[in-house]
Amino acid sequence: MAAPAGWADLVRGRNGVYALALAGGVTLHAVNMYIATTVMPTVVVDIGGLDFYAWATTLFVVTSILGAALTATLLKTAGPRGAYVVATLLFALGTLVCSLAPDMAVMLAGRSVQGLGGGFLYALAYGLTRVVLPERLWGRAIGLISAMFGVATLIGPAIGGVFAELGAWRAAFWSLLPFAAGFALLAAATLPRTSPDRNERSALPRLQLVLLTAAVLAVSAGSLASDRAWIIAGLAVGVALVAAIAAVEARAGARLLPRRSFGTATPLGALYLMIALLMLSMQPEIFVPYLLQQLHGQSPLGAGYLAALMAIGWTVASFLSSRWQERGGDRLVIAGPALALAGLVLLAAVLPAEGAGDWLLLAPICLGLMLIGVGIGLAWPSLVTRVYQSAPATEQDLAAGGMTTVQLFAIAFGTACAGMVANLAGIAEPGGLAGASSAAFWLAAAFAAAPALGIAVAVKVVRLTGRTGRA
Template sequence: MVEVLSEMSAVNQARGESRRKGADMDITEPGPAPVARWADLLSGRNGVRSLALAGGVALHAVNVYIATTILPSVVRDIGGLDYYAWNTTLFVVASILGSATSARLLGAAGPRGAYVAAAALFALGTLICAAAPSMPVLLGGRIVQGLGGGFLFALSYAMIRLVFAEGLWPRAMALVSGMWGVATLVGPAVGGVFAELDAWRWAFWSLLPVVALFAFLALAVLPRRSGDSNDRTATPTTQLVLLTAAVLAVSAGSVSNVLAWNFAGIVAALIAAGALIVVEAKARHRLLPRGAFRLGAPLGALYATMALLAVAVTSTEIFVPLFLQVLHAQTPLTAGYLAALMAAGWTLGSIASSGASEHGARRAVQAAPIIALIGMAALTGLVPRPSDGAWNVLAPIAVALAAVGFGVGLGWPHLLTRVLKVAPDDERDLASASITTVQLFATAIGAALAGMVANLGGLTDPGGVAGTSAAAFWLLAVFALAPFAALKTVATR
C-alpha cells in the first residue's frame, strides 16, 4: 500500500515549531548533546523512548501491509468484494483526520496521555477488525484503527523534539521514518503466514500485545506534560470535512456496477472539492499554502505531480495481492511480498537520488513519471494474463512493480524539497505539514477510484478468473494515465 515517506515534512515541521517556540522549551534532558551518536539515542532512557516512538509508526505501517496481504482471504471468508478498496480508503481518510488533529490531542493530554489514548484507539479498532463477522463491521474497525494509527504516526514525529536533545533529532527522525522499511518486511510476513493458515483474524489479534507493550513503554518514559500543553493549534475543520466528503463520495459510487451511480459519485466528489477550494481561499486557518490549487502556479504543479505519482502506486498496490493469487496461483505470503516490491522500489529510488545535485535533482524529477509509466505499461500487459505462476512470468511482473515504485521514489525527495522552497515565506511551516496531507489524500482518492474501476471492469460481475483478468487490465491501463499526466505537470513545474 502507501509508502508514507513524510520524514522531510516532519523534520521541517519540527524545525518550524522550534523556531516559533524555542528549541529548549520541551527538552526533558537539559543541555545539548555535543556529539549526536546512535549510542546516545539507543541507550538508557533514550533507548526506551526511541523504542516507544518508533513503535508508534511501526504499528501504523505494519498494519498497512498486513491488511493488504490478508484482504483476499478476508473477502473469501466474510464476503464484501464490492468494498475491497474501502478497507484502504476509510483507513487512510481516518489517518488524515488523526494526523491533522494530533496537535490538539498532544496539547490537551500531554505526550504520555496522547500516546496512550492513540494506542487505545488503535487497539479498539484492531479488536473490532479481528472479531468482525461481516465486511461492514470490519470497515468500522478500519476507521477506528486508522484514526488511532494517524494519531500514533503524527505524534511519534511531533514528540521527538519534546523528549530528545536537539542534537539527536536527525537520528531520531531517521529511526522513526525507517519503520516503513521494516514494515515492508514484517507486514507481508505476518499477514501472509496467517492467511495461509486460514487464520486471517489472528493477524489482527497478534497486534494487540504489541500495542499494549508500546503503551506501557509510553507510560514509563514519556513526560506527562510539556511546554506545548497550552498551545491549541487551529484545525481547518471545514476543509477536512469537505476533503473527507470528496473521498467518501467516490467510494460510495464505486460499490455499484451501474455507470450512473459511478458518475454521481464522481460529480459529488467534484462538488465537494470545489467547495473545498472556495472555503480554502477565504479561510483564516488554511489546510494548504497559497497557490496549492492553481496548476499554473509552481506549488500547484508540484502538488499535482506528487498526487499523480502517489495515485499510480496506491491504485496498483492495493489490488496486486488479489490479482496475483487469483490469476497467477500465488500464495498469500508470496503475493504480499511481491506487492511490497513497489514500496521497496520507492525507498530505493529515494535513497539513490537523495544526494543529487541541483541538476541531478531536476533530471530525477523529470525521469520519475517516465520510469513509473514504463512500469505501469508493463504491468498492464503482464498481470491480466492468467498463468501457472512460473517464475518466468512472475520475474517480469516483479521488475515492473519495483520499477513503478523506483520511478516515484527517484523524484520524491526533490519534489518535497521544492515544495518547501517555492512556498510563500510566511507559510513554510504550513507547506511542510501539508506534504503528508496531500499524499494521504492522493492515497485515499486513488484507492476509491481503483475500487470503482475494478468493479466496473468485472471484479464482482462476472467475477472469477475472467472478471479478475478484465478488472486487472482496466485498472492498470486507466491508472497508467496518472504518470502520463505527471509528464505534463512536471513540465510546468
C-alpha cells in the same frame, strides 16, 4: 550549506531514539493495515457482517485522513510528546476494540478509532521529524519513515496469515498492543513537551473536514457499487467536493492546508499535486495479486509477495534517495514519475498476457512493479523535504499534516478509480481470463496518465523549489 549526513548520524544517540519512536509509530499503522486485510476473511466467517466487509477498510481510511488533517491542531494543543502519546493510545484503544469485537458493528467502531490514531501517528512522524531532528537529517529520516510501509508489506501479511491459519484472528490484533505501549512509553520519555512553532494557528477547519470526509465517503461508496452509473457518480461527487474544499480554503481563517496549496503556480501546490500523482501511480497494485493468480498461475501467497515488489522498490529507493538528494535532488524528483511511467507501460504490455507461470512474462512484470516503487521512493524524501522548506514559518505543522492528508486522500480516490476501471474493463462481467486480461491492460494504461502528468509537474516543482530544495 549543511554537511551531508550519513545513516550513522541518524541512528546514534538521541537522534536514534527519536528516529525509532517516529518510524515505530508508522510501522504500527502500516503493519496493522496489512494484518487487518489478511485476517478480515476469517473475521467475517466468525462474527458475520459480510455485507459490510469493505467498510472495515473504508472507515479506517476515512478516519486516517481525519487524523492526518487534525494533526496540526493536536500538536498545538498537546505538544509533540502529548500528541504522540494520545495518537498511540487511540490506536491501541481501537486495536483492543477490534480484538474483542462480538459483531461487525463493534469491529467497524474499532477500525474507525484505529484509523484515527494511525492517521495521527503517520502525520506526526513527518511533522515531528522537522521538530526533533536537525535539517541535515530530514532526508535520511524521511527515507526511513517511508521505508516502513515496505517493511510492513513484507511482515504484515505473514503475521496476519499465521493467525488466520490458526483461527486466532483476535490474537493478530492483540499482538500489536505491547508494541503500541512500548512506543507510547518511549515517546513519553524522550519527545519534547513543546514545539518551537509557537505562532501556528490552532483553529479547527470544521467545514473543510466535513467536506473532506464526505468526499472520501462518496468516492469509496461509489467504488463499492455494482452499477457503473453509481461508480461514476461517486467519483464526480468526490471531485466536486474537493473543488468545494479549495473554494472554502481560499477565504477561510481556519485552514486544512497552508495558504495557496491548491494552485500549481505555487511551490506547495505543485508539491502536493506531485505527491497525489505518485500515489495514484501505484493504485493498480490492489488488483495485481488477483491478476497474477488468474493470468499467470501464481498461488495466493506467491502473488501477494510478487505484488510486494512495488513496496520493496519504494523501500530500497527511499534509503538510496535520502543519500543522493544532497547532490541530485532535482534529478530524483524528475526521475521518480519517469520510472513509474516506464513501469506502468511495461505492465500494460506484459501483464494482460496469459503466462501460466512462464518467467519470460513474470520477469518483466516484476521489473515493472519494481520500477513503479523505485520511482516513488527516489522522489519521496526530496518532495517531503521541499514541503518543509517551502511552507511559511507559521504553517509548518499544517504543511506536514497536509502531506499525509493529500497522500491518503489520493490513495482512497485512486482505489476507487482502480475499481471503476477494472469493472468497466470487464473484470467481473464477462470475467474469467478475458475479463482479467482486459482489466490488466486498462488498469496499467489508464493509471499511466498519472506519472505522465507527474513528469510535467516535477519539472515545475524543480523550477519553483530547486534552489530551496537542496539540503
